[in-house]
Amino acid sequence: MLDKSHKHVTCATCGARKDSLFGSFCDHDVELTNEQKTCAYFKKGQAIFIEGSFPRGVFCLNQGKVKVFTRGDEGKEQIIHIAKEGEIIGFRAMFSGEAYKVSALTLEECNICYIAKDDFLNMIDTNSTLRNGIMKELSKELGDRAVFITNMAQKSVRERLAFALMILGDIYGDEQINLTREDMANFVGTATETLIRLLKDFKDEGIIEIHTRKLEIIDQEKLIHLAGK
Amino acid sequence: MLDKSHKHVTCATCGARKDSLFGSFCDHDVELTNEQKTCAYFKKGQAIFIEGSFPRGVFCLNQGKVKVFTRGDEGKEQIIHIAKEGEIIGFRAMFSGEAYKVSALTLEECNICYIAKDDFLNMIDTNSTLRNGIMKELSKELGDRAVFITNMAQKSVRERLAFALMILGDIYGDEQINLTREDMANFVGTATETLIRLLKDFKDEGIIEIHTRKLEIIDQEKLIHLAGK
DNA sequence: TAAAAAAAATGATTTTAATCAGCTTTCAAT
DNA sequence: ATTGAAAGCTGATTAAAATCATTTTTTTTA
Structure with missing residues (x-):
């Protein structure tokens, strides 16, 4: 649980500032x-x-x-x-x-x-x-976004999911990916049911592990290969 | 045929400059x-x-x-x-x-x-x-591009074609739209064959006129309605 | 202007993914 | 701890659009 009083948040001590656009401020x-x-x-x-x-x-x-x-x-x-x-x-x-x-x-x-x-x-x-x-x-x-548009137009849902998981992996860093299936489907641009089926495929192929809601990427290499260019 | 010597093109007399980003230059x-x-x-x-x-x-x-x-x-x-x-x-x-x-x-x-x-x-x-x-x-x-991505993900090819024709109508102005079927398909994000079939549908529905290579928008209203939000 | 190449068009078939319907599990609130 | 709601899952069916194979038309250029 975060501190709801948020009194302590000052720019000088803000951990997020370092690699933000404000990072080089004097x-x-x-x-x-x-x-x-x-x-x-x-x-x-x-x-x-x-x-x-x-x-x-x-x-x-x-x-x-x-x-x-x-x-x-x-x-x-x-x-x-x-x-x-x-x-x-x-x-x-x-x-x-x-x-x-x-x-x-x-x-x-x-x-x-x-x-x-x-x-x-x-x-x-x-x-x-x-x-x-x-x-x-x-x-x-x-x-x-030019690349995103091209992916939407030309890649299969399976390829787009691989691509999305790579991006999500970057965003979540050490943490496990934590999104509802619906949000993930809305990111990939597909139906929730299709996304769920594909996640199962990826699990069966040893690419990811599913811990109920949270996802862990196991085989980054396979993911890169699947996602294409 | 354009003047290939292009000696006459100076910024002061450039007709394209007026409503460009350089338009307000002193x-x-x-x-x-x-x-x-x-x-x-x-x-x-x-x-x-x-x-x-x-x-x-x-x-x-x-x-x-x-x-x-x-x-x-x-x-x-x-x-x-x-x-x-x-x-x-x-x-x-x-x-x-x-x-x-x-x-x-x-x-x-x-x-x-x-x-x-x-x-x-x-x-x-x-x-x-x-x-x-x-x-x-x-x-x-x-x-x-955010809208473009959403269109790609959620609209049917028919809707995307309507949307694309509206954009092309703006770009070509008084001129008729003049693109190969392949370029148009690559703009809409579909197969050339699919695009050709849909253009014929639009023609049959009185939305456009096809003059071999060039397209003319006849019913802007229908187009707007078809393209959705 | 004839030949070649490129673009456009058409029909048949296949594939992918959406949709629909129902069921189960998980989570949150009382 | 119980219950209700939300989220997750599964199977069957349908629909949309891609792909493949040819043919016709238009454009280019030799």
Whole structure:
């Protein structure tokens, strides 16, 4: 259980900051950011922002994982990204001037900091390192999504699952992958039943181990081979 | 036939510049840009840049259309974007520091200007209007691609074709849509045969007219309805 | 303008994955 | 500890779209 008082979360001591976009900040900038941000505890399944609304600031994940998704015509979620500790989310719509095209929902308990739009835009304008980091991030994601689109269009569900498990492996690190079957299906872009059957296949082939809800990758090599290019 | 000598292409008189990211440049910046850019004629089907190579500058489309695509495992193209007059292409990889994740190929005869990396990055650093324009563009595209991914995952080929035709209608403007069936299939993310059959259905339903290679949208309303959200 | 090549079209068949329906296990709340 | 709800699982069936094999038309170029 996380500390719900979240008094202790300061940018200077924030473990997630080190390899975030704020990682290279000097002491002065860290202190400034610390004064501008507010921090809040989110319980599991809580909304951070919703598709169609307009951004008033950005969110910085101090602790916990978040799913970023759009809804299709029939309301079915397509998970675009799973964000983890250290990531800044919700800045895309701030630059585009549009409403959010995605929603963000916590997958577990989270501590999330918030920086108001004007403060963040001011940071971007005055801090070229942060700015370049943001531009690099936007550009990288754009490339990743081109690949994502191609995978959706051309790979089989089995190949996409292998690919998704590799990404999830990176995101969860030492921890075991912990998603509902439905969320995983909505990430792979398939029906829940199909996903369940394929997970069983992967288990039978010794690629993963299933511990009820949690998944463990056993054979990374096979996964890489299965996922293709 | 375009003028292959392309001597006349100067930024000050460039018709494509007005509603491009360079549109708000002052006379001085226009002149500077004009001195930094070089301009070249590309014939139909020529490569502008190729997936896997590293960018040395950006390209600005003065005349003609370009397909931007990645190749899947079996070499099949997935068209991510079709760029038209006024668009700057190839800047994503310059910011991300990665190799190109996409290739760009002319769909017709083109006049394309080129600005070297250092010159362009210098522009970005010194011109906040251009910079904000670029960030807005990156962010917008990122949102569009989230929707693209969701469409791929959840819409039927028929719905995706309707969606694609709407986008193509915008891109081609008054002109008729002019793509090979294969390119169109690679944009929609389907097999060429499937695309051909669906085009015939759309024709029979009075949605489009087919003039051999060129397509004309007749019933925009039906298209919008078919494409869904 | 004739020949060759590329693109478009059509029909038959197969494959993949979605859908539907019902059942079981797990988890959370009282 | 019990119960209800959510999540997970299984089997049968259907539907969508890919693939394969040819033929026809259009475009290019020799």
